[in-house]
Amino acid sequence: xxxxxxxxxxxxxxxxxxxxxxxxxxxxxxxxxxxxxxxxxxxxxxxxxxxxxxxxxxxxxxxxxxxxxxxxxxxxxxxxxxxxxxxxxxxxxxxxxxxxxxxxxxxxxxxxxxxxxxxxxxxxxxxxxxxxxxxxxxxxxxxxxxxxxxxxxxxxxxxxxxxxxxxxxxxxxxxxxxxxxxxxxxxxxxxxxxxxxxxxxxxxxxxx
Amino acid sequence: xxxxxxxxxxxxxxxxxxxxxxxxxxxxxxxxxxxxxxxxxxxxxxxxxxxxxxxxxxxxxxxxxxxxxxxxxxxxxxxxxxxxxxxxxxxxxxxxxxxxxxxxxxxxxxxxxxxxxxxxxxxxxxxxxxxxxxxxxxxxxxxxxxxxxxxxxxxxxxxxxxxxxxxxxxxxxxxxxxxxxxxxxxxxxxxxxxxxxxxxxxxxxxxxxxxxxxxxxxxxxxxxxxxxxxxxxxxxxxxxxxxxxxxxxxxxxxxxxxxxxxxxxxxxxxxxxxxxxxxxxxxxxxxxxxxxxxxxxxxxxxxxxxxxxxxxxxxxxxxxxxxxxxxxxxxxxxxxxxxxxxxxxxxxxxxxxxxxxxxxxxxxxxxxxxxx
Numbered sequence: 204x205x206x207x208x209x210x211x212x213x214x215x216x217x218x219x220x221x222x223x224x225x226x227x228x229x230x231x232x233x234x235x236x237x238x239x240x241x242x243x244x245x246x247x248x249x250x251x252x253x254x255x256x257x258x259x260x261x262x263x264x265x266x267x268x269x270x271x272x273x274x275x276x277x278x279x280x281x282x283x284x285x286x287x288x289x290x291x292x293x294x295x296x297x298x299x300x301x302x303x304x305x306x307x308x309x310x311x312x313x314x315x316x317x318x319x320x321x322x323x324x325x326x327x328x329x330x331x332x333x334x335x336x337x338x339x340x341x342x343x344x345x346x347x348x349x350x351x352x353x354x355x356x357x358x359x360x361x362x363x364x365x366x367x368x369x370x371x372x373x374x375x376x377x378x379x380x381x382x383x384x385x386x387x388x389x390x391x392x393x394x395x396x397x398x399x400x401x402x403x404x405x406x407x408x409x410x411x
Numbered sequence: 412x413x414x415x416x417x418x419x420x421x422x423x424x425x426x427x428x429x430x431x432x433x434x435x436x437x438x439x440x441x442x443x444x445x446x447x448x449x450x451x452x453x454x455x456x457x458x459x460x461x462x463x464x465x466x467x468x469x470x471x472x473x474x475x476x477x478x479x480x481x482x483x484x485x486x487x488x489x490x491x492x493x494x495x496x497x498x499x500x501x502x503x504x505x506x507x508x509x510x511x512x513x514x515x516x517x518x519x520x521x522x523x524x525x526x527x528x529x530x531x532x533x534x535x536x537x538x539x540x541x542x543x544x545x546x547x548x549x550x551x552x553x554x555x556x557x558x559x560x561x562x563x564x565x566x567x568x569x570x571x572x573x574x575x576x577x578x579x580x581x582x583x584x585x586x587x588x589x590x591x592x593x594x595x596x597x598x599x600x601x602x603x604x605x606x607x608x609x610x611x612x613x614x615x616x617x618x619x620x621x622x623x624x625x626x627x628x629x630x631x632x633x634x635x636x637x638x639x640x641x642x643x644x645x646x647x648x649x650x651x652x653x654x655x656x657x658x659x660x661x662x663x664x665x666x667x668x669x670x671x672x673x674x675x676x677x678x679x680x681x682x683x684x685x686x687x688x689x690x691x692x693x694x695x696x697x698x699x700x701x702x703x704x705x706x707x708x709x710x711x712x713x714x715x716x717x718x719x720x721x722x723x724x725x726x727x728x729x730x731x732x733x734x735x736x737x738x739x740x741x742x743x744x745x746x747x748x749x750x751x752x753x754x755x756x757x758x759x760x761x762x763x764x765x766x767x768x769x770x771x772x773x774x775x776x777x778x779x780x781x782x783x
Contacts, residue, residue, distance in 0.1 A: 269773040273746075
């Protein structure tokens, strides 16, 4: 049961999670909302000496987290977050989950209340291939990140980079940083057409 | 009641009780399974529920039945006795060898009966801690318990946070609710209304408050199940015939089942112990401690893993969520899982694969962390 080397870990982390992990400083206190099997917080607690907690709705996910020795609460982020005190974490992470929230606004407000900052990643609905599917085929777009049919998708609040950015502005939420990733999970360095080119985006936000 | 229990300790110092009384020569009967390792860091203390005992696995020498948590505890099982040293003791006030109303009062050389002092969950746990100390263990790997056992596990967390690494309360709560107290009170009244109770002095008589205790058990048993489980198991099925009897003999299967539960219970349990232990549960409320729940658990390095069951209406999930809310405030390391089942409160005693695999996962994670 040897500790996985850092490099081996990085191979099994999803690309967006790897980029998120690089945003985290040593000794941070982290809440991962929708932590799944706990790979990210497991990595952060081992390699960044972070103090981590998780929330996961699926029991199978919670089970995998517990096996890793992580502290995880089974619950629904739509409601569960209300119970956490203000500023109890340095960073709160919500990866690939906001689009499936019933109350994204309530969740987002909770995230920046609980954490000094929130790191949020989501699929960019402004991505050109998604636009293409609408334009040429007139059908609901599907891809690796959005594999569902329209009738069984948990993703009920999809948005584009621009939508989310405008939302933050309107709700008086401070956007500290935005990272744009292409289909291979690599950072897009271009400053132009980012809403067109990005497959997914990562927002770092906080209270104003 | 059972003076022939082999393994027990007698506390050297008198036990100071929450009521203000002192209990001298207090006896704690216990049973251990597995081996304590050299580092002495593989000990798990299991706390039993209201009517349980120290025989949590293997054959119970008194009843000749399998231990009450045999599905969970044993070699290769979730609480693996090849890895862990398991300690389980009969609670203070019980009737399986620990001091209780059926034991002899050393001051008078007569059975205590109702002269036994009223005890609390806190008293039970203080006695358990003395036992653990006497076994030479400074820190327990975990305290695990369901129902009243879960209350004890929480009490361990509050009273001895430095003497335990993980606490696993299952189907439990930080307090007994009004409804829970109500059901217990009916049970107690049933016992005390039985003319064979003799104000608790039935030990030297040929009679015993069988009917009262049996009714108490029948009422309590309903609270351990769920409406849908009862419906699934018994429905409106008749016991012996295809037709109603049109008298007051047993018609329905559920009646027969409850009667059986009641009758088999009185054979193994002391009525006065039932009064004392239910009272201890009713008194339990950790939120009444100074500063409330979050304050009493502040700064503890403990790890918690809570389990609840969806159809448990005796200790519903909402109660556990209240504890978790407090623990989040105090920054504790908390895990929580709600298991889907229609089996009600008793699910914690049954072979539920989801529950077992999650608890196994938690213990496995902690084994890795603690390097045992």
